Amino acid sequence: MTTVASAPQSGTPNTVSAGDTPEVDDEDLRAILAQTREFIRTAVVPREQEIADADEIPADLRAQAKAMGLFGFAIPQRWGGLGLDLAQDVELAMELGYTTLALRSMFGTNNGIAGQVLVGFGTEAQKVRWLERIASGEVVASFALTESGAGSDPAGLRTAAVRDGEDWVITGDKRFITNAPVADLFVVFARTRPADDSGPGIAVFLVPAGRPGLSVGVKDRKMGQEGSWTADVHFDGVRVPGDALVGGSEDVGFRAAMTSLARGRVHIAAMAVGQAQRALDESVEYAATATQGGTPVGDFQLVQAMLADQQTGVMAGRALVRDAAAKWVSGEDRRIAPSSAKLFCTEMVGKVADLAVQVHGGTGYMRDVPVERIYRDVRLLRLYEGTSEIQRLIIGRGLVRRARSVR
Template identity: 55%
Template sequence: MALDPETLEHLLDTVRRFVRERLVPMEHKIAEDDEIPSTLLDEMRALGLFGLSIPEEYGGLGLAMAEEVRVAFELGQTSPAFRSMLGTNNGIGSQGIVLDGREEQKRAYLPRLASGEIIGSFALTEPDSGSDAAALKTTAIRDGDHYVVNGTKRFITNAPEAGLFTLMARTDPEEKGARGISAFLVEAGASGLRIGPVDRKMGQRGAHTADVIFEDCRVPASALLGDREGQGFKTAMKVLDRGRLHIAAVCVGVAERLIRDSLAYAMERKQFGRPIADFQLIQAMLADSRAEAYAGRAMVLDAATRRDAGETVATEAASAKLFCSEMVGRVADRAVQIHGGAGYIADYGVERFYRDVRLFRIYEGTSQIQQLVIARNMIRDAAS
């Protein structure tokens, strides 16, 4: 449900001020402590940021895709760790329930996800199954009124904080492809579920990932997401368009922040008696970054608007995610170059963003997977 223009602008202004006044000043501390303070999380909850995409009837804001990406543009103006904490509740941690959950599942979990009472997590990737998600080995075998789950999930975002896992597991061991995979809603604290040590990552400190290990974990049959087995992989694929557009929008926001910081530094820093912004080679880097960020913003808004209109946007979403995640990497590289030696020093924050944005080209489908999706869709459409 789309907001009226005045309400949307009020929301965007509120988020913009919250990012500028509360989140940006905390960036260095979050990176040093590898933790987001509970006080900030409470403020995020109060603003409704955990329920942006969850329907209003379940306690969320119910934003349309074109509205959600505009909020994501603003959230991208600060450390990606903040957005990561609330991102799963709005994306892969909730949308499977929104799309395929039974009514009792929606009412049991969506209001709690929308309020931020619980953090959602999406347990798909495994030690031997990443881009080839259909090759996952975790099993969920029916045993009376329960399923017994065994397997390990890897690099699971927000696993240490999660209260609910959307788990992908193989319910038909004889079916090696996607058709043997089912989705389950598994609450943290379930017997036989444990979380591994927090991963030490290149960047995005404050956003935690870890292994999720299932050892004879018994979950009730009612935890099966949807009406029947074998639909889990389809559910996972359904949430990707929204997730990819959201990530693409965050990439645009980060790029715009880096461009703003680079321009300010170039106008202030002097060499040879002049601001380095006067030099054409610096201007070229600023201009290239500005043009690419503008292109990314336009792509995201176009694809989001098409999705809201009911169009199938798998190709457009993959294109936006591919372009924007690669684009922000180039912008971050130029930002370090414009800052020179200062760009390599932690005090300025540019090197932190340089490390943080590298992940965007990997999760929600690597750049190479996006290329395959785009090309295969092109070939299929041309042949039809």
């Protein structure tokens, strides 16, 4: 595959910040989406079983993704990325979501929750050091937030960072960290003081892999998403210099985490729509060709009803994702809308995947059948970057606060 779009060299003036206005016009976006769709459907889809069996993305597919700019699609062009805003990002995510979710996971943190911390909150020196290499795929970034006692609620963090002269010393454990086994850079959230009236006391640090005291556990064995690697990460007195503190401020961490997670929720919702579309397409194809007692399965009205429910869910999810992304870009709503999109779309794709297995009957329960893999893969979407329960709390609390604020 050829590169989907060429980005300006470093030094090109950056007139926008992430998530404000697009750096890519409609014509270029159409080209990016078309080439991504071709890559996904002709190069990746035929090798999904290979990826699942090996629990790894093949090196040639990784190289193609790098050449296409996919490791930096949401990184501003100033730093070598494609510069998609969130409204454009979700269109790409719906294409990426059509295949195994492990592919997107390979470069998801570079563009999303890890990369956006640097884009939105890093110092100029930190951006110069890391962002171009993140956008090119030379550096794989990991977002090290989750702990055994602090998952959807970062306020419960126990990993500690203590100042020692000009340095910081980090001690603690992280869980379920995506790309940890291959990460070159860990974006690490740690508590520098107890929460008080001035803030939650959470800072974020840039910790290169290989630092003394930093170790990565064995790859997690998960229900699904083979090829997407996660692992525990341990920090045993890991020393980093003062300039590793993102934004140069101890008070940046919690806000950086919340902002990056909220943006990422819209992206995850779009991924869910793409996966739901794939499950629907597999269901329609099976219903149109498979027979029961000599009659095509799709001629049975109850099967048609299941297809109708799938189609309705996909269309509703797509509309909601686009609306939430537009509200993010305009600044109208960067809290309730992202959580609403993630809640609906990740729950929706679970129902669509379940119906896909049902349409396939016993065949849908067999390994090596796409809908069986999809059924397992999408279950995780309701858990990471904030569970469905957390999204409901954010939405409900936000609505009450909004009502009180207008009185």
